[in-house]
Amino acid sequence: MRIGELAERTGVPAATIKYYLREHLLQAGAHGEGNTVEYGPEHVHRLTLIRALSETAGLSVAQIGEVLTVLARHPESAFQALGATLAATHRDPTFSLASEGTTEAAERTVDQLLNEYGWAEVAPPMYRDALVTALTAFYRLGNPDPQEVLGHYADAAAALASADMEAIAEATKIEGVDVEQAVTATVLGETVFAALRRIAHIAASARTQASQGPSGTI
Template sequence: MRMAQLSTTSGIPVATIKYYLREGLLPAGERQGPNQSLYGPEHLRRLRVIRGLLEVGGLSIAAAHQVIDAIDSDLGLSHTFDIAQRTVSPQIDGAALSPEAVAQVDAVLSGWHVSPDNPGRLAAARVLQTFAELGQPDLSGWVPGYAAAALAVAEADLDEIDARTDRESKTEMVVVGTVLGDALFAALRRAAQEHVSARRYPAPPNP
C-alpha cells in the first residue's frame, strides 16, 4: 500500500509516519520511484507497536528505538527481557543508595533469584529510600503485599510468553508486555483502590 493508505488504515497522520521513518523507528518501504514507496502489513503492525510504546507506554523515542531493535534482533528471550527491563527502568547509581534501603529490599526479595544489578532491585531501593527520607522508614506492613502481587504478575507474564508459539510473537510480548504491563497494572490498581475504598467507607445514605 502507499503512504496515504498506510495512514488511513493505521489512523496515524502522514506527518507522524514520516517522522517515525526519519527516526528509524519504522523501516523504509519498498521504493517504487523518486517520491513513492510501498508499505506492507509488517509496516502497519510495526506502526501499532510504535504507537503503543509511545502513547500508551509513555516511552521516549530513544527508548522505543532500543526495544524495537531488541524485537528485530536475534537475541535470545532472556537477553531481550533484559533490554526491555533496562529500557523502561530508571537508571540508578547503586553507590548513591543508602545501605538501609538496599537491605530492606533484599529482605523483601529474600529467597528470590535476583542478580545484584537487577534494575528493579535498585529502583525499589530508591523508592524505599525516598519514604525513609520522608520519615517513613517502616513500611513492613505495606511492601510485602506488593512483593507477593509482583510475583503473581510475573508468573502471569511468563505464562503468557510461554503460551505463544512463534519467536516473533514471544519477543513482541516480552517487549510490549513489559512496557504495557506496567500501564495495565497501574490502571487496574486505580480501579481496585476505588472498589476497596467504597467497601471500607460506604457513603452515607442521602438525607
C-alpha cells in the same frame, strides 16, 4: 500502498510517518513505478507496534528505538528479549535524594527483601537504588516500618511475573504469535496493571470508608 493510505489505515499522520522513517523506527518502503514508494502490511504492523509503545506504554522515541533493536537482535528467545526490553524501557527518574545519602535502615530493609525472594543476584542496581530511595523518603516522612506491606508487594510482583511468563510461554507456542508480540504484550501489561491497581484502590477505599464512616454509609 502509498504513504497517504498508510497514514489513513494506521491513524498516524504522514508527517509523523516520515519522522519515524528518518529515525529508522520504521523500515523504508519499496520503490514502485516512477518516483513512488510502496508500503505493505509489515509497515502497518510496525506502526501499530510503535503507537502501542508510544501511546499506551508511554515510551519515548529513543526508548522505542531501543526496544526495536532488542527485538531485532534476539528473535529466537522471548525471555532474553524481555529482559533486555525491561532494561531499555526503564523510565529513569532523577533520584537526586539518593545522591545525598540514603538511610542505612532503607538499605538494610531492601537487601533483606531481595535476599528473601532470591532476587539479590539478578536485581539491576538501578531498581535496587529506586527501592532504597523510595524507602528513604518513606522513613524520612516519619512512617512506621513497612516490612509487612513490602512482603505483600513482593508476593504480588512475583505472582504477576509468573503469570506473564506462563502467558509468553503459551503465546509463543501458538502459530503466528512471535517474540515481538509476546514482549509488547508484557510492556502493555504495565499500563493495564497500573489502571487496575488504581481501580482496586478506589474500590477498597470506598468500601473501607463505608464501613468506618461516621454514618456507617457513604
